[in-house]
Amino acid sequence: MNRQPHADSREIIVAEAIRQVVHELRLVDVADYIAFIRLEHFACLADLVESAAELYFLPGAVRLGHGGEAHVDWGGAPRIVLDLELRPSGATVYFQLSLTEQEASVVVNYVSFTFPSDDPEENTARLRDAIEGARIRRSETIG
Secondary structure (H helix, E strand, C coil): CCCCCCHHHHHHHHHHHCHHHHHHHCCCCHHHHHHHHHCCCHHHHHHHHHHHHCCCECCCCEEEEEEEEEECCCCCCCEEEEEEEECCCCEEEEEEEEECCCCEEEEEEEEEECCCCCCHHHHHHHHHHHHHHHECCCCCCCC
């Protein structure tokens, strides 16, 4: 697959945006991910993703895409790959989240804009703003 121009900068934006969601997803036991993926219980995975995102993003902004993969063998640590979609207003990001024991990483496969600009850097800025707009803001206490 050919990567879109500016994919690296967009991966950084997406990775930073979902950092807290990833923390929530890591609370789920790896054996559960393996079972859901191997048994093709993708609705269970979708519920996990939705639950992890609900404290940080508006409903429907982060969701499971086409499923996931469990890379498990006798000689190494498991790696879980989830196909995810980030859907802020005006853009859709199709990406994969890889989770291992020690790290998480994001690979952006494609970004679609409702009204794209001819300037990729402007599109990247729009993406950043759209993601910020999809976040749930906690009200500050007045003291």
